[in-house]
Amino acid sequence: MKYPLQYLVALSLVDRRQDDLEDEFGDLPQKIKEKKEHYKELESYVKETQKVLEEVRDFIVKSKKALEELKAREEKLSKQQFMVRNNKEFDAITREIEFARSEFNRISQELQLTSLKEENLVNVLEQQKQEAAEALKELQEYERDYELIATNQNDELKEIKEARQKIIEHLDKHTLEFYQRIRNTHKDAIVKVKRNSCTGCFSHIPPQKIIEIRNNLDKLYTCENCGRILYPEDLEIDSEYIL
Numbered sequence: 001m002k003y004p005l006q007y008l009v010a011l012s013l014v015d016r017r018q019d020d021l022e023d024e025f026g027d028l029p030q031k032i033k034e035k036k037e038h039y040k041e042l043e044s045y046v047k048e049t050q051k052v053l054e055e056v057r058d059f060i061v062k063s064k065k066a067l068e069e070l071k072a073r074e075e076k077l078s079k080q081q082f083m084v085r086n087n088k089e090f091d092a093i094t095r096e097i098e099f100a101r102s103e104f105n106r107i108s109q110e111l112q113l114t115s116l117k118e119e120n121l122v123n124v125l126e127q128q129k130q131e132a133a134e135a136l137k138e139l140q141e142y143e144r145d146y147e148l149i150a151t152n153q154n155d156e157l158k159e160i161k162e163a164r165q166k167i168i169e170h171l172d173k174h175t176l177e178f179y180q181r182i183r184n185t186h187k188d189a190i191v192k193v194k195r196n197s198c199t200g201c202f203s204h205i206p207p208q209k210i211i212e213i214r215n216n217l218d219k220l221y222t223c224e225n226c227g228r229i230l231y232p233e234d235l236e237i238d239s240e241y242i243l
């Protein structure tokens with residue numbers, strides 16, 4: 001082929017094939033991204049609850065130990081009460097016993113509330129774990145779907161890469177960049193002129209411009225309305241550059 005225009009058309013056909021392959025993934029990449037974030041969030045809830053539960057259980061263990069100690073202390077003091085030598089000593093021990101009992105009651109009540117809290121946290125944790133596990137399962141399903149499509153596309157992607165390489169060897173950097181810039185806005189960066197219209201945006205192309213396009217295949221013309229590169233309907237493309 002003689003003109004960059006012809007190679008650009010071939011390149012566009014190859015790029016469109018690749019676009020189609022990307023389209024096969026549909027909204028899977030977005031879904032995977034969202035599901036990943038959701039799973040991460042649920043995981044952080046689980047960790048947070050586990051941490052609180054650990055603290056609560058630690059408190060319970062310590063409280064139970066404190067209760068045992070208070071009980072032992074009370075028993076010991078009760079025995080001592082019988083061995084006092086005067087009222088002063090008796091009153092002092094009585095006050096100590098009362099203090100031990102009131103401490104025992106205070107901690108007992110606290111322990112009761114904390115045990116309820118523990119029970120509640122165990123339920124919450126169970127639910128959070130279940131939600132996280134479900135999210136992970138959904139994420140893995142999406143990822144499997146993605147992998148399946150990607151694996152199926154492997155051979156075709158390789159062909160596309162090779163075809164693309166073969167074509168761009170015939171295009172200079174400036175032309176390629178010009179094409180890529182248009183492709184940022186329009187995936188079909190280069191389109192036919194058909195029935196006096198741009199087939200990208202369907203706006204009218206003046207006959208004089210169509211003649212110019214036909215007579216100057218070495219130049220690149222763009223649609224004044226959409227900016228796509230235009231090429232004549234009957235432009236020939238060598239089959240060796242078409243996938």
Ligand SMILES: [Zn+2]
Binds near residue numbers: 224
């Ligand atoms: Zn147009």
